[in-house]
Amino acid sequence: MGGNAAQMIARWKTGFYVAVLLGVAALFLYTGLSKLLDPYAFAQSIEGYRLVSGAPALAAAFFIPWLECLAAFALFWPRWRKAAILLLAPLLILFQLALMSAYFRGLDIDCGCFGGDASSGVGLALFRNCFLLAAFYFLYACQRYPTDEASPRIFS
Amino acid sequence: MHAIDLIRRSSFLLLTSLLCAGVHFAVLPGPPDVFEDPHAIDFNEAQGMDSVIWVDARPEHQFLERSYPGAISLNEDNWASAVENLLLDWQPGQAIVIFCDSRACGASQVLAERMREELGLEEVYWLVGGWEEMPRR
Numbered sequence: 323m324g325g326n327a328a329q330m331i332a333r334w335k336t337g338f339y340v341a342v343l344l345g346v347a348a349l350f351l352y353t354g355l356s357k358l359l360d361p362y363a364f365a366q367s368i369e370g371y372r373l374v375s376g377a378p379a380l381a382a383a384f385f386i387p388w389l390e391c392l393a394a395f396a397l398f399w400p401r402w403r404k405a406a407i408l409l410l411a412p413l414l415i416l417f418q419l420a421l422m423s424a425y426f427r428g429l430d431i432d433c434g435c436f437g438g439d440a441s442s443g444v445g446l447a448l449f450r451n452c453f454l455l456a457a458f459y460f461l462y463a464c465q466r467y468p469t470d471e472a473s474p475r476i477f478s
Numbered sequence: 479m480h481a482i483d484l485i486r487r488s489s490f491l492l493l494t495s496l497l498c499a500g501v502h503f504a505v506l507p508g509p510p511d512v513f514e515d516p517h518a519i520d521f522n523e524a525q526g527m528d529s530v531i532w533v534d535a536r537p538e539h540q541f542l543e544r545s546y547p548g549a550i551s552l553n554e555d556n557w558a559s560a561v562e563n564l565l566l567d568w569q570p571g572q573a574i575v576i577f578c579d580s581r582a583c584g585a586s587q588v589l590a591e592r593m594r595e596e597l598g599l600e601e602v603y604w605l606v607g608g609w610e611e612m613p614r615r
Contacts, residue, residue: 361502362509370580372610384499392495396487405487430536430579 339464342457347397349454350410354390356437361387367434371420372427387437389413397461404465411458418451517590519603521612524575531568533576535585536609546577546612553585561597568599577605577612 357364365383369375374382393409396402417435424431425444433447524530532549534541541551550567552560568574574593578585586604593602605612 358502361506365509366581370583372580380503381499384503385495388498388502389492389495392491392498396491402487402491405484405491408484409488409491428537428540430540430585431583 339461342460343397343403346410346454346457346461347394350390350394350397353436354387354394357383357387357434358391358437360437364434364437367432367437370429370431370434371424372429373420373423386413403461407458407462407465411455411462414451414454414458418448418455421448421451517587517594517603518606519575520606524573524603524605527573527575529569529572531564531572531574533564533574533589534609535576535578535589536583540579540609544614546609549577552576552589554589557592561593565597571601573601573603574599575603575605577608580608580610581606583608 361380361383364387365380368379368382389409390413393406393413396406397410421433421444424433425448429444431444433444435447435450532546533552534545534549535553536545536551537553538551538556541549545551550560550564552564564574574590576586576590576593578589586608590602590604593599
């Protein structure tokens with residue numbers, strides 16, 4: 323009986339881990355691809371934060387979506403997962419700092435989270451990123467214990 | 479995973495992203511010209527018009543803080559009441575120029591389109607660069 327309960331908990335943990343992992347990877351792939359479709363619109367969104375403009379904004383507009391896509395893709399492979407988490411989490415913290423700065427300066431801008439077409443406000447993006455940061459913490463914590471059942475292989 | 483391995487993999491992802499971004503930039507045609515939009519207008523052009531109604535599409539608190547002289551506050555939040563006042567001021571043939579916060583805000587474009595569609599007004603323009611590029615008096 324106790325063994326069955328432990329197995330069930332382990333299965334739930336694994337299922338939850340996989341769901342979080344797929345959710346985070348899918349979200350970053352989607353945001354990355356949507357920005358890649360129109361990097362110039364994303365550069366405009368970056369300029370809207372009034373932190374950088376011109377060439378640095380354009381460079382970020384081309385670089386960030388590729389990093390999001392490649393790191394999101396790397397999340398699917400266990401050997402690459404930790405590296406991907408360690409790149410995406412600081413990127414998310416950077417986004418969060420930029421969003422907070424825009425929020426406290428009262429800037430009326432689109433967050434630019436999903437490229438040029440889909441609009442999303444700064445407040446909503448701040449809220450959403452808190453959940454994403456929690457998800458990254460969870461994924462990272464599970465990675466620290468490679469023998470834990472909650473760190474399964476999606477692809478071998 | 480050893481730290482060195484982790485650094486190697488992270489560096490690989492970073493460098494690959496950088497490379498892809500460089501290739502992407504090299505092969506992608508330049509940025510679209512906003513002035514291809516017939517309803518986009520810059521500040522000097524707008525000022526050169528005979529008669530213009532300036533519409534501030536930024537949030538109310540920003541309008542109250544500071545705005546362009548004579549501008550009317552109109553945004554998605556106060557649309558119903560503000561549009562009535564606008565139509566009372568508007569004379570046939572008079573142009574309406576809408577501005578929002580900056581080059582990236584987009585609210586002026588959306589509002590200009592809404593005015594053309596819902597109110598049937600022809601000469602409604604959105605200001606490229608927005609409030610950020612308007613002279614402060």
